[in-house]
Amino acid sequence: xxxxxxxxxxxxxxxxxxxxxxYVSNLLNEHNCTTEIIPVITKGDKILDxxxxxxxxxxxxxxxxxxxLKNGEIDIAIHSAKDxxxxxxxxLEIIAFTKREKVNDVLLSLTPQLxxxxxxxxxxxxxxxxxxxxxxxxxxNITLKDVRGNLQxxxxxxxxxxxDALMLAYAGVKRMDMDKHIRKTFEVNTFIPAVAQGSxxxxxxxxxxxxxxxxxxxxxxxxxxxxxxxCERSFLRKMEGGCSIPVFAYANIQNETVxxxxxxxxLDGKEIIVEKGxxxxxxxxxxxxxxxxxxxxKGGRDILDSLHK
Numbered sequence: 402x403x404x405x406x407x408x409x410x411x412x413x414x415x416x417x418x419x420x421x422x423x424y425v426s427n428l429l430n431e432h433n434c435t436t437e438i439i440p441v442i443t444k445g446d447k448i449l450d451x452x453x454x455x456x457x458x459x460x461x462x463x464x465x466x467x468x469x470l471k472n473g474e475i476d477i478a479i480h481s482a483k484d485x486x487x488x489x490x491x492x493l494e495i496i497a498f499t500k501r502e503k504v505n506d507v508l509l510s511l512t513p514q515l516x517x518x519x520x521x522x523x524x525x526x527x528x529x530x531x532x533x534x535x536x537x538x539x540x541x542n543i544t545l546k547d548v549r550g551n552l553q554x555x556x557x558x559x560x561x562x563x564x565d566a567l568m569l570a571y572a573g574v575k576r577m578d579m580d581k582h583i584r585k586t587f588e589v590n591t592f593i594p595a596v597a598q599g600s601x602x603x604x605x606x607x608x609x610x611x612x613x614x615x616x617x618x619x620x621x622x623x624x625x626x627x628x629x630x631x632c633e634r635s636f637l638r639k640m641e642g643g644c645s646i647p648v649f650a651y652a653n654i655q656n657e658t659v660x661x662x663x664x665x666x667x668l669d670g671k672e673i674i675v676e677k678g679x680x681x682x683x684x685x686x687x688x689x690x691x692x693x694x695x696x697x698x699k700g701g702r703d704i705l706d707s708l709h710k
Contacts, residue, residue: 406434406616411466411475414440415551420576421601422479425499425621432620439475441465463604467493470606477617478604482597482630483570487638489604496614497603498630500623502572504599504651506532506592508585509574510566511559515584517543523565526555530668531647532568535592538670552577572599593649593662593675596633600626625654628685635689636663640696646708650689657682663692665701668708674701 408429412422419440426436442465466478467490482498489495508517508525515523521540526548527533533545546564548555555567556579566584574580603621605614632652640648640663650663659682664675676699678692697705 406613407437408434408477408613408617409437409439409475411439411441411469411478413466414442417552417573417577418479418481421481425479425601425603428499428620429617432616434616434620439469441469467604470604473606476605476609476613480602480604481573482600482602483595485597485602485604485634487596487634492607493604494607495602496605496609497618497622498597498627499601499603499621501599501626501629502575504594505571505589506535506568506587506594507571507574507583508566508587509556509559509569509579509582510584511556511582512565512584515566517566517585524563525566525568526559526564527568529568529595530645531595531649531666532592534647534666534668534670535587536568536670538666538673539591552579570594570598589651590662593651593664596637596648596650597630598651600630628652628659628682629654632659632661632685632689633663635686636661636693637689639690639693640665640701641705646705650692652685652689654682659685659688661688661692663689664696665704667704672700672704674699674704 410422410426412418422438426438429436463480463484469475470478470493517540519540520542522542524544524546525536526546528547528549536543536545548558552573558564559567574583603617629652633650636650637648647666650661652659652661658679660679662675662677664673666673674696676692676695678688680688
């Protein structure tokens with residue numbers, strides 16, 4: 402009988418991060434692996450009094466985990482795929498992306514009769530510059546307030562009266578069993594999601610043994626979701642996007658054809674550039690990069706320059 406492989410998994414401590422880690426752990430357990438979960442507190446978990454974009458645009462939720470990967474304290478690190486910088490630290494790589502949950506943004510509220518329309522004057526909490534810009538564009542009368550902390554902390558702040566609603570990713574709301582409080586699901590063709598939204602990423606050192614790497618990939622990776630996300634990440638890399646830049650992209654693969662919508666929006670929501678690309682799913686990185694070039698040439702560069710200033 403083949404001996405089981407033991408894998409040390411690093412993760413953030415939040416309930417959602419732990420859910421995601423246990424999900425990956427279960428997939429590995431089903432493929433003859435034993436697992437040990439090692440919680441880590443990241444910069445993004447410690448600093449809750451500032452907007453994410455003002456802490457730093459890269460590695461806010463990943464830096465400490467990546468250090469443990471380099472030190473060999475953990476074998477793999479589990480992240481929300483949307484939190485991953487497009488350029489990883491030297492010696493590290495993403496070896497798997499889980500099958501994506503629904504990618505939409507949603508509006509969460511404890512008030513059953515709450516509705517959102519152009520006349521709404523409710524207070525909405527979000528920590529995402531992309532969501533802020535979209536809400537300013539399509540719902541100009543609402544009041545926007547920054548909100549930090551894990552989902553449970555945010556809901557507690559809403560319950561205490563600080564917010565009427567929260568704008569979040571459907572995936573996290575669903576995983577935390579709070580989808581009964583969803584009051585609106587935003588369409589992806591207008592509220593285009595963050596790159597890689599809905600998937601869980603598995604990161605390792607490049608030096609990991611090939612046999613172990615293949616074992617983890619076989620257990621965890623969804624090849625279609627991986628191609629979609631690689632297309633989006635290629636777009637984001639060319640756009641020089643980060644937590645403080647409202648860049649967005651969503652790729653979808655059907656019958657070996659990838660379709661991607663991507664763009665950039667000004668912080669006040671008044672200027673937006675959105676373009677679409679399509680092609681063979683064997684060339685997802687090239688398609689994502691080509692779309693970014695098109696967005697930059699059609700006015701995206703001007704928005705990006707003003708954001709950097």
